[in-house]
Amino acid sequence: MRLCLYQPEIAGNVGAVMRLGACMGVGIDLIEPMGFQWDDRRVRRTAMDYIDHVEIRRHPSFESFRGTLGGRLVLLTTKATTSLYDFKFQASDTLIFGKESAGVPVDVASTCDDRLKIPIRAEVRSFNLATSAALALGEALRQTRGFPE
Numbered sequence: 001m002r003l004c005l006y007q008p009e010i011a012g013n014v015g016a017v018m019r020l021g022a023c024m025g026v027g028i029d030l031i032e033p034m035g036f037q038w039d040d041r042r043v044r045r046t047a048m049d050y051i052d053h054v055e056i057r058r059h060p061s062f063e064s065f066r067g068t069l070g071g072r073l074v075l076l077t078t079k080a081t082t083s084l085y086d087f088k089f090q091a092s093d094t095l096i097f098g099k100e101s102a103g104v105p106v107d108v109a110s111t112c113d114d115r116l117k118i119p120i121r122a123e124v125r126s127f128n129l130a131t132s133a134a135l136a137l138g139e140a141l142r143q144t145r146g147f148p149e
């Protein structure tokens with residue numbers, strides 16, 4: 001299992017997802033460009049020393065990232081019709097999340113193997129990026145028995 005962030009814009013969200021990856025033993029793919037400098041202090045402030053316990057791969061484009069994948073690419077998007085909780089995850093899946101302002105472009109969404117939503121109330125629009133990553137990863141690891149011992 002891996003997590004991928006598509007062109008994230010907010011350094012604190014990336015730091016929070018890096019900390020999530022460190023805690024769960026899950027690597028992180030970051031697709032550039034990002035909305036901040038990689039050495040932005042806000043990344044380290046959120047990730048703290050957990051930053052040294054997570055494997056990070058940075059990719060210059062979605063296309064170069066896509067070419068590295070062996071398993072399925074599973075998109076989390078508010079526009080999906082399939083619920084995360086009706087989906088059968090595999091340990092080799094990579095979960096990809098869109099940018100904070102606009103998600104992922106249509107061409108990126110269409111190249112993903114599956115598209116899933118996390119059910120939310122009709123009155124609201126979406127979760128925070130890091131919150132959605134935690135919810136989706138939690139369910140994926142639960143199903144695949146991938147939690148750390």
Ligand SMILES: C[S@@+](CC[C@H](N)C(=O)[O-])C[C@H]1O[C@@H](n2cnc3c(N)ncnc32)[C@H](O)[C@@H]1O
Pocket residue numbers: 076077078096097098099100101102103104116117118119120125126127128129132
């Ligand atoms: C702040 S949201 C982006 C909202 C953006 N306006 C959109 O329509 O995609 C950032 C990312 O978190 C994930 N996300 C947030 N809420 C979600 C939900 N209810 N279901 C699935 N993914 C969600 C998606 O990957 C989304 O691209």
